Amino acid sequence: MLTDVAFISSKRAVAVGYGGTILQTDDGGATWISLNSLITTDLFSVFFSDETHGWAAGDSGVVLTTGDGGKIWLPVNVRTSPRLVTVYFADEVTGWAAGSDGLLVRSDDGGLSWRRLTEGGREDLAHIFFLDNSRGWAVGSRGKILFTSSGGRNWTVRPCGTTARLNSIIFVDEKEGWVVGDKGTVLHSANGGVTWEPIKIDATEELLGVDFATRERGWIVGARGTILHTEDAGQTWRFQTGNTFSWLEDVHFTDEKHGVAIGSSGTILRTEDGGQKWQRVDRNLKEWLYALTFADALRGYAVGEKGVILRTDDGGSTWKDLESDVASNLFAVAVAGRDDVVITGDQGRILRSKDAGVTWEVQPTITSSPLFSVAYRGGMNFWVAGRGGAILKRNEPIATVRISASKLPPMLRGGPPKLRPAAGQNAITDDGDIPRASPPNKKSARP
Known part of the structure; x- marks a missing residue:
């Protein structure tokens, strides 16, 4: 199952999904080839800041980075095991990733290291x-x-x-x-x-x-x-x-x-x-x-x-x-x-x-x-x-x-719900193993 896709150009795109799946197309989606991510962890988000620099984020705090347009992906860990459901980079060095329980982390070195921005409120x-x-x-x-x-x-x-x-x-x-x-x-x-x-x-x-x-x-x-x-x-x-x-x-x-x-x-x-x-x-x-x-x-x-x-x-x-x-x-x-x-x-x-x-x-x-x-x-x-x-x-x-804590959908409405937590999902109250972020030196990159 594919979860996200990023277009690098009008013809070239990269898609990610479950089981570490990474696919690439160079003909606008007519054909796709599979790339080796070296992992089996589910990936939920992919983002490219330009034609060469890209990142993918997924389960267990996994973040992958590439510097050659997606041919080779290298894993980076966020020092904890949250599910990271989205990733975004403003440039080659400054980026953010957000987790399913309200976790937000920031990187100022191209994804090699990450620091948390949220305090622990996880309610939708x-x-x-x-x-x-x-x-x-x-x-x-x-x-x-x-x-x-x-x-x-x-x-x-x-x-x-x-x-x-x-x-x-x-x-x-x-x-x-x-x-x-x-x-x-x-x-x-x-x-x-x-x-x-x-x-x-x-x-x-x-x-x-x-x-x-x-x-x-x-x-x-x-x-x-x-x-x-x-x-x-x-x-x-x-x-x-x-x-x-x-x-x-x-x-x-x-x-x-x-x-x-x-x-x-x-x-x-x-x-x-x-x-x-x-x-x-x-x-x-x-x-x-x-x-x-x-x-x-x-x-x-x-x-x-x-x-x-x-x-x-x-x-x-x-x-x-x-x-x-x-x-x-x-x-x-x-x-x-x-x-x-x-x-x-x-x-x-x-x-x-x-x-x-x-x-x-x-x-x-x-x-x-x-x-x-x-x-x-x-x-x-x-x-x-x-x-x-x-x-x-x-x-x-x-x-x-700016993220701190958490319209929810109707639960038994006979229609599509807006915002109910997944069954059995527990609220995370602390991510103490991720260091707290301090304001970066680069003013233009400050979240």
Whole structure:
């Protein structure tokens, strides 16, 4: 089984896979020859910085390097046995590799030696939210809440008193924040996310999305058509009837009256009276819809399974398909204007459009892991988060990385899951045998 491929030129490419498989083509993929990697370890990622220098990473901390375009591969070990699922080099000497449990390591000598960048948080991250260019939060499995005040350079854990999976976070203003999660979990902060208090509600379902139109009026959506509404700043929550048993993944209100919710089997619900009545928007769509956002009262975007991208120009009454030539699942969408939109999804996919989805650009990323959330503030400033606690920030042409700890998929949804840990997988809490990285001397190469 092949796991990754890197194109060195228009005709030449190298593919890697299980059992140490390395294949090479010089005719654009018409024929392939097998190369001897001298190992039987599964390889998951391959990357070339130019036509001669390449690296492959895989199980048991194995990294292979080549200096002759892939004819000869030499093994390098990362001094531990993590599964390294992706590798990326900015040039011949500076590179990063990321592991399945949130491990991120860096090399400053072409892959001969590696140092770790992560502290040990390994929980998958479901959602990321930024209040401005400096202050942001991320939530995920096992009750993980992370906070940054440095635009993502450093992250700290904020205790919340729950081990439930947390699926979505939003701040109404600088002080008032809300988090929702599995088992009917609702958390509230009144001090800018420093502390979080549980809010008792009558729901026990998975709660997947939350949005507030004002400080007082908010909505929560979740499994089996759950819709909750508050009119008193979250002191009390009551159910609203959506006339659906679909899993509702996300919700967004453009004002106190007009809102849209999306979910499984192509479900799109719309209300014009604050949720007293929800009406289904019929699109004959069967794919699971995962995320939703609006740039203004009329222009909105939704993304989902099998590369589905939808756009509305009338507040959600009608939706049109946008072509992107992407067939993988898309999990998150964010906008910085009516026409400026970023989407993330499976296999580390990051798409950006500057013309409202008429055309799309694939953004560079150093991971092949699913990315479940994106926060976008325009230009090059956006953050993405996903499996294994990955948090990536891009603010210059070569992506820089900041990872600390870990939107998960529905578990029993009748549709494709977003982010469940593999069965029997244990969280790794320490990688003490890998030395801690210090800032390199080369400023241009600093991650």
